[in-house]
Amino acid sequence: MASNRFHPPYSVERGRARFRASRTRLRASALPIAQCALAAGLAWFVANDLLHHNDPFFAPIAAVVSLGMSFGGRLRRALELMVGVTVGIGVGDLLISWIGTGAWQIVLVVALAMATAVFLDGGPVIAMQAASSAVLVATLIPPSQGGGPDRMFDALVGGLVGVLVVAFLPAHPVLRARKQAADILADAADVLQKVADGLVANDPKPIEAALKRARTTQASIDALQASLRGGREISRVSPLYWTSRPRLARMTAAAEPLDNAIRNIRVLTRRSLTLVRDDEILDPRLVDQIEKLSHAVAVLRRMVLADPGQQPDQAEAARVLRSVSIGMKPELVEDAGISATVVFAQIRSLLVDLMQVAGLSRISAIATLPPTVPKPGYPTDH
Known part of the structure; x- marks a missing residue:
């Protein structure tokens, strides 16, 4: 019998992937x-x-x-x-x-x-x-x-x-951080879409894939923080980029709520997986909110990449996120189980984090959410 130990096409494709990764590293360095x-x-x-x-x-x-x-x-x-x-x-x-x-x-x-x-x-x-x-x-x-x-x-x-x-001969103090933040938001949007797909189909597999991807984002968050530290140094010592300080300050202010958002997405994804495995009842409107949030995060990603004066700007990203937040009413989890309630609370917390990335203060972000009274023994929103 012929051996199936070696698979040339797979080996060639893996070699190409490694070459592309090496080329990307070299270009970045x-x-x-x-x-x-x-x-x-x-x-x-x-x-x-x-x-x-x-x-x-x-x-x-x-x-x-x-x-x-x-x-x-x-x-x-x-x-x-x-x-x-x-x-x-x-x-x-x-x-x-x-x-x-x-x-x-x-x-x-x-x-x-x-x-x-x-x-x-x-x-x-x-x-x-x-x-x-x-x-x-x-x-x-x-x-x-x-x-x-x-x-x-x-x-x-x-x-x-x-x-x-x-x-x-400086690097741009903001450009690298913008691209890294955009990549993180792209991952976030993809994770949320996979969670929504898994909830609609009552299938744990897309949510498992989403959780696996969400758990890999911490390295990207750490790299973003390092780039922002480097950007602050460059903006201090390089006369060429003194004018970039206000945008760098906005990017730095967005880094912590972005980190918090990713952490909330991980919790949301884990609870969604538990919800599906336990066959817990979930209001379809809540799933729709997760899908809308995925689309809003995609808008937020484009905002991060946009140059000053381009669209979408912070106001447009905040508007899209508000359109999601107004739908997060407590009626979505009436008579729901604990996993559904946790998912609901995590979405609300996630919206607050993302609106801070879009430039709102925390107090203003919380004010966009419909009022809710948590059930006894359940986690609060924030």
């Missing part, structure tokens, strides 16, 4: 790669050609490490690196000039450099940079070769060059 490369070359040029330091390799190293591949925390990382390198070089130069080089000397130098760094700040970057710099001093560039102060100054040059590259 193109700017930080260019920034690191340019900063390394500029740092070497400044330290070697302008300041005439001998073999100033600490300068390009400091520039690359201070930038890194992530957009968030670069200014703090640059400061920590400069402090760490300075501590490592200072401790290494001081001790190695007295006790010489060797295995036990390296043990002592690294321990003291890291202890000094932890005492000064405690950040992991400072401690690791202090240790690696001390090792270099103790092995490849002992104090006998001179240049101790120059080495510390090279680290400062590299860090400053890194900051200047971020200032004058």
Whole structure:
């Protein structure tokens, strides 16, 4: 019998998918790669050609490490690196000039450099940079070769060059976060539509798929937060994007309610799955509300991607969400079971979160909902 162990078409398709994923990663990382490369070359040029330091390799190293591949925390990382390198070089130069080089000397130098760094700040970057710099001093560039102060100054040059590259070759402080938020909202809309489909068909499979997808969104939320931190740094140091601060502030204000919305969607999806498995009775109008909410989230996604002056804007997204909220009346869960009541409450909470993403205050968002009195023992809306 022929073996079915290998499936060439599947293998080819999987290879293509991996190639597309790799290409997407490379495209997303193109700017930080260019920034690191340019900063390394500029740092070497400044330290070697302008300041005439001998073999100033600490300068390009400091520039690359201070930038890194992530957009968030670069200014703090640059400061920590400069402090760490300075501590490592200072401790290494001081001790190695007295006790010489060797295995036990390296043990002592690294321990003291890291202890000094932890005492000064405690950040992991400072401690690791202090240790690696001390090792270099103790092995490849002992104090006998001179240049101790120059080495510390090279680290400062590299860090400053890194900051200047971020200032004058910056990523857009808002664009990356907008795309990430739009992707999160696309996932949210798809999850809600699958939940509605599963409830209509009384079939758990679409809801199980929706729950699986909803559980993968936390990494996207974390990436959005990192992009916003990086955007705030860029808007502070880059004159090119000072005018983007108001939009960045709006995007930052929307991040927390977006996170809350995704959490509420997970709860809604789990309860919907329980509802179907328990064969609990559900008012069809409530299912219709979930489908309408999916469409409203799609509008909210387009709002996030729209440039200033384009439609849909915040007012249009809020209007669509209000059209859903006015239908969330307590009569939808009269004589309903606990799962249906929880789904009802989660939809109301979700609407409040999404309207905050659209720019409304929490109080204004809650005011758009019809009044309701929760049943004793059941969860409240907010």
